[in-house]
Amino acid sequence: ERPGNRYAREGRGTCAELALRDAARAWACTQGPRASKSKQLGSSQLSLPENSVLIYAPAAFGLTVCMTATRLLRSCVETLVGIVLLPALLLIMFPFHLVVSPLIALGLCSSDAAVGVPPALLAWRRLPYLIPMVLFVDLPIAILFFPTHLIEGLFLRNPLILAVYNLCRRASQLPYHVPTLPDTESGLHARERSRANTNDGARYRGHDSIWAALEGDGDKVRPGDVRLISLNWLMALAERGDVLPRRQDLPEEAFLSSAQLRRIEQGARRGFDLAGFAEALQRFGKEPSPSSFLGFIASFFGRKRNPDRLLPVISVSYCWLEAAHPDREGRQLQLLSRKLRGLYGGRGLLGACREYGFSDMGVFLDWSSGYQKDPALWRGWMADQALYAKSDGALSEQQAADRRAYEASRTAEQKAAFDRMLSNTMDLWYAHSAITVVLLTQLPDELPAGFDQSRTYDTRGWTTFERCSAELAKSHQLQVAKWKLVIDVADEGGCSQRRLPTTPARMAQLLAGCRFTNGADSSLVLQLYAKTAAAVLGTV
Structure with missing residues (x-):
C-alpha cells in the first residue's frame, strides 16, 4: 500500500512519520522470537527503542525516495511506449497498408503494363517499390521493437532498480505485529507442507x-x-x-x-515453446502493458531448443x-x-x-x-528362498561354499x-x-x-x-x-x-x-x- 494512501486512510502522522513506522516494523520483524511483549507492534500502538528516530529516519526517507523515483520512472517508460511509439507506428503503417499495398499487390503500381496474379505479386520487389516498403513498414517496426526492448532491459528489468523497488515494496507492506511462533506439536505449517x-x-x-x-x-x-x-x-x-x-x-x-x-x-x-507462450500470455493477462504484449508476440514467433x-x-x-x-x-x-x-x-x-x-x-x-551378482555362480537350490536364508550350519558344506561364492561375486x-x-x-x-x-x-x-x-x-x-x-x-x-x-x-x-x-x-x-x-x-x-x-x- 502506498504511504500517502495509508496516511489519508489512517489519519495520523505525516508521510515521514508513516515511513518511520515502516522502518520500525522492519526492525521489529528482524528481532523475531527475541522481541519481548513490550516491543510488540499492534495496529493502534507502536513501541520504538530509544534513539530510533536518529537511526531509522534516514533509512525510511531513502526507501521512500527510491520507491517514488522507481515508480515514476516506470510510469514514464510505460507512457512513452504506450502513448508515443505505438500510435506513431499505427499512423504510419495503416495508411500505407490500406492504400499503397493493395495497389502493389494487384500490379496497378508496377513499372510496366504487367497486371495480374501471380506475376504482379512480385512487382513490389522492384526497387521503386522496395524503398517505400522499407520506409513505411520495416523501419517503423524496428523503431517500435528495438527501443522498446532497450528501454525495458535498461529500466524495467534492471536488477538494481528491481531490487530497490522490491525492497521498498516489502518495507511498505511489513505487518504491525511480530509473527507468532509455530506450534511444535502441530508439525509443519500448511504453507511449509505445500512448499515441501x-x-x-x-x-x-x-x-x-x-x-x-x-x-x-x-x-x-x-x-x-x-x-x-x-x-x-x-x-x-x-x-x-x-x-x-x-x-x-x-x-x-x-x-x-x-x-x-x-x-x-x-x-x-528447436520448436514452438508452448510453456513459454503460456507464461507470456499469463503475464500479459495479469499486467497488461506494451512490454508484456511485445513479450507475448515474441513468444509466439520464438523457437526454443528442446x-x-x-x-x-x-x-x-x-x-x-x-x-x-x-x-x-x-x-x-x-x-x-x-x-x-x-x-x-x-x-x-x-x-x-x-x-x-x-x-x-x-x-x-x-x-x-x-x-x-555373477549368474554363472548361481545354483538351482538357491531358488528356494527359505533354504537360501538359512545359516551355514543348516546347509551342507557345498551349499554354504556355493552361497559364499555367489554373494562374493558382488x-x-x-x-x-x-x-x-x-x-x-x-x-x-x-x-x-x-x-x-x-x-x-x-x-x-x-x-x-x-x-x-x-x-x-x-x-x-x-x-x-x-x-x-x-x-x-x-x-x-x-x-x-x-x-x-x-x-x-x-x-x-x-x-x-x-x-x-x-x-x-x-x-x-x-x-x-x-x-x-x-x-x-x-x-x-x-x-x-x-x-x-x-x-x-x-x-x-
Missing part, C-alpha cells in the same frame, strides 16, 4: 534430479551408483545376436556418461526370465530390438529420437545399470551402490515426466526350461510398480517429438493403454496379488510408490 510437496513434485519434472542420480547429490546418491548404456550400442548388440552382460562385464564404450548425455540434450532441435523438455533417457520395464539372469539366451533383447525398430513407420524409436535432435539415448536396464561397495539405486533413484527412472518408458509386456516365443507361464508381466511386483509409476506424470501430447513417452511393444503402433493414476491404496491391493522373486522387495516397492504418488499427484 512442490519441491517433491519438482523432483519428477526437473532435469536436475536425473543429473544428480547419475553424478551424485552429495548425500544419498554417489557418482556411479547408476550408469546408462547407449541405445546405439544396445541395438547393435541385439543385431549381432549377443547376450547383454551384467554391468561389471560391460565394456566402457557401452555406457554414456552424464557429460555425453548433456551434449546430446543440447543438440535437440521445446518438449525431454531427456535423452529411456527406461525399460521387463520381466526377468530366471532368478539369476533376466535373459540368458538373449531372446528378450532381440524381441525388444525388433519391436523398437518397427515403430513409427519403420523409422524406429531411435530414428524418431534422431529427428528430434537426440543422436543417441541412454538406456536404463536394472541388469546393466546397477551392480549384479563386492560390499557394489552392493551398497545397488541398494542406493533401489532406494533413492528407482522411482525416478519410471515416474519422471521427461523420461521415455518402454514396457516389454510381451514375452519371447522361446522361454527357458521350467519357466512358470503364470508369471506374466501383469502378475509381477516390480513391473506393476514400473508401469503404474510411468502412468503418473507423462505428457500425452508432445509438440515436436514424434514418439510416445510410454511405449508398449505389444502394440504395433507403440501406444500404451493409459489408465487412471493408481493411488497408494490401490497399489497395495495390486501388489498383494503379485509375486516377487525376493519377497522382501514387496514392502520396498510399496514405500517407493507411496512416496512417488504423493509427490506427483500432490502437485497436479
Whole structure:
C-alpha cells in the first residue's frame, strides 16, 4: 500500500512519520522470537527503542525516495511506449497498408503494363517499390521493437532498480505485529507442507534430479551408483545376436556418461515453446502493458531448443526370465530390438529420437545399470528362498561354499551402490515426466526350461510398480517429438493403454496379488510408490 494512501486512510502522522513506522516494523520483524511483549507492534500502538528516530529516519526517507523515483520512472517508460511509439507506428503503417499495398499487390503500381496474379505479386520487389516498403513498414517496426526492448532491459528489468523497488515494496507492506511462533506439536505449517510437496513434485519434472542420480547429490546418491548404456550400442548388440552382460562385464564404450548425455540434450532441435507462450500470455493477462504484449508476440514467433523438455533417457520395464539372469539366451533383447525398430513407420524409436535432435539415448536396464551378482555362480537350490536364508550350519558344506561364492561375486561397495539405486533413484527412472518408458509386456516365443507361464508381466511386483509409476506424470501430447513417452511393444503402433493414476491404496491391493522373486522387495516397492504418488499427484 502506498504511504500517502495509508496516511489519508489512517489519519495520523505525516508521510515521514508513516515511513518511520515502516522502518520500525522492519526492525521489529528482524528481532523475531527475541522481541519481548513490550516491543510488540499492534495496529493502534507502536513501541520504538530509544534513539530510533536518529537511526531509522534516514533509512525510511531513502526507501521512500527510491520507491517514488522507481515508480515514476516506470510510469514514464510505460507512457512513452504506450502513448508515443505505438500510435506513431499505427499512423504510419495503416495508411500505407490500406492504400499503397493493395495497389502493389494487384500490379496497378508496377513499372510496366504487367497486371495480374501471380506475376504482379512480385512487382513490389522492384526497387521503386522496395524503398517505400522499407520506409513505411520495416523501419517503423524496428523503431517500435528495438527501443522498446532497450528501454525495458535498461529500466524495467534492471536488477538494481528491481531490487530497490522490491525492497521498498516489502518495507511498505511489513505487518504491525511480530509473527507468532509455530506450534511444535502441530508439525509443519500448511504453507511449509505445500512448499515441501512442490519441491517433491519438482523432483519428477526437473532435469536436475536425473543429473544428480547419475553424478551424485552429495548425500544419498554417489557418482556411479547408476550408469546408462547407449541405445546405439544396445541395438547393435541385439543385431549381432549377443547376450547383454551384467554391468561389471560391460565394456566402457557401452555406457554414456552424464557429460555425453548433456551434449546430446543440447543438440535437440528447436520448436514452438508452448510453456513459454503460456507464461507470456499469463503475464500479459495479469499486467497488461506494451512490454508484456511485445513479450507475448515474441513468444509466439520464438523457437526454443528442446521445446518438449525431454531427456535423452529411456527406461525399460521387463520381466526377468530366471532368478539369476533376466535373459540368458538373449531372446528378450532381440524381441525388444525388433519391436523398437518397427515403430513409427519403420523409422524406429531411435530414428524418431534422431529427428528430434537426440543422436543417441541412454538406456536404463536394472541388469546393466546397477551392480549384479555373477549368474554363472548361481545354483538351482538357491531358488528356494527359505533354504537360501538359512545359516551355514543348516546347509551342507557345498551349499554354504556355493552361497559364499555367489554373494562374493558382488563386492560390499557394489552392493551398497545397488541398494542406493533401489532406494533413492528407482522411482525416478519410471515416474519422471521427461523420461521415455518402454514396457516389454510381451514375452519371447522361446522361454527357458521350467519357466512358470503364470508369471506374466501383469502378475509381477516390480513391473506393476514400473508401469503404474510411468502412468503418473507423462505428457500425452508432445509438440515436436514424434514418439510416445510410454511405449508398449505389444502394440504395433507403440501406444500404451493409459489408465487412471493408481493411488497408494490401490497399489497395495495390486501388489498383494503379485509375486516377487525376493519377497522382501514387496514392502520396498510399496514405500517407493507411496512416496512417488504423493509427490506427483500432490502437485497436479
